[in-house]
Amino acid sequence: MLTLYDYLPSQNAWKVRQLLAHLQRPYRTRHISIFEGEGASADFRAISPTGTVPAIELEDGRCLAESNAILMFLAQGTPYLPDDxxxxxxxxxxxxxxxxxxxxxxxxxxxxxxxxxxxxxxxxxxxxxxxxxxxxxxxxxxxxxxxxxxxxxxxxxxxxxxxxxxxxxxxxxxxxxxxxxxxxxxxxxxSQPGFLAQTHPYSGDPHSVRELGDLISAPNPAPAAPEST
Ligand SMILES: N[C@@H](CCC(=O)N[C@@H](CS)C(=O)NCC(=O)O)C(=O)O
Known part of the structure; x- marks a missing residue:
């Protein structure tokens, strides 16, 4: 089964969740705690070179990052991407x-x-x-x-x-x-059938509001806070 590397408040990840919902394609989720630096780990960078979500891992172990590349890949042969x-x-x-x-x-x-x-x-x-x-x-x-x-x-x-x-x-x-x-x-x-209306606020993640200054003054500095969306 396909694995989606996800962070719920991410709208980039929402794109992939939305397409998978339209396609009714089953998948499992691995949550990446990006504000705790999990995205920067060597293990995750082997999956997503920039350390960002979303990324997917296929059944055969191949990995793909960048939300729009994932959309292009998953939509092939479906009504969500033309053949022409x-x-x-x-x-x-x-x-x-x-x-x-x-x-x-x-x-x-x-x-x-x-x-x-x-x-x-x-x-x-x-x-x-x-x-x-x-x-x-x-x-x-x-x-x-x-x-x-x-x-x-x-x-x-x-x-x-x-x-x-x-x-x-x-x-x-x-x-x-x-x-x-x-x-x-x-x-x-x-109004599209299967539209995913559920949203996940950043406030649900206590790590999301940590600022760079706090990180620098910490005794064991954590990885820099993500700059991207
Ligand atoms: N261009 C990338 C951007 C991905 C991105 O910035 N993801 C954010 C979450 S929305 C992230 O993982 N940020 C963590 C970081 O920048 O370290 C895409 O479309 O997938």
Whole structure:
């Protein structure tokens, strides 16, 4: 059976949980306590080179990391990824957009906000990410005025990937009501059969709010707190 290396508040991991739920594919979960440094262990880096979740391990022992690579792999031959080469490349286009323009901007701001790290981040960097986040939402707003789903007329993994952090943008200080087409698309995604509505707040993990300063002053410094979402 497939193993999913997961951390419940992770929206990147949610993407994989969501696709597995649509596919009704059984799997087992290994929880990685990323804020306690488990992701940085040599054992986990052999599975996920960056030490991040999600990652999967197949029945034959092969491992794959990066949420969108996992989506691409698991969706092959299913209705969630087209067979046609051009349509598939369009999906890839939006998966790249998600990583560069949404996950690393809106996702990072959300992570900093919810774990209390935002005030310690350089103001210029925060402003840069805020501008980039609004730019990304503006692009989505423009694109989604012309079709129901981001990579075409059919719901698929590009929608799953983009939903992960776009749907939580309000938690990063982006008022989503300013983007009505985006809101309508979020509602279309939420109405898909098998949509996984359950969320897991960072507050459920007592280690998530530990700050770098605390770690440095500790007698046995723990690994640096994760910066990514
Ligand atoms: N680009 C990666 C990002 C993965 C990522 O940043 N995962 C976070 C949880 S959402 C993590 O594991 N952070 C731990 C760390 O940065 O050490 C993906 O899409 O899978």
């Amino acid at each position: 080469g051009f349509a598939r490349a369009k999906v890839w286009q939006w998966l790249c957009f998600e990583q560069e323009r949404v996950e690393s901007q809106i996702g990072a701001l959300r992570h900093w906000t919810l774990t209390g790290k935002l005030p310690r981040r350089p103001q210029a960097l925060v402003e840069l990410k805020r501008g980039a986040g609004h730019n990304a939402l503006g692009i989505l707003e423009h694109e989604l005025a012309t079709r129901d789903f981001i990579a075409g007329d059919r719901y698929g993994i590009a929608d799953i990937a983009l939903f992960a952090y776009t749907s939580r943008a309000d938690e990063a200080g982006f008022p989503l009501q300013a983007y009505p087409q985006v809101c309508a698309w979020l509602a279309r995604v939420r």
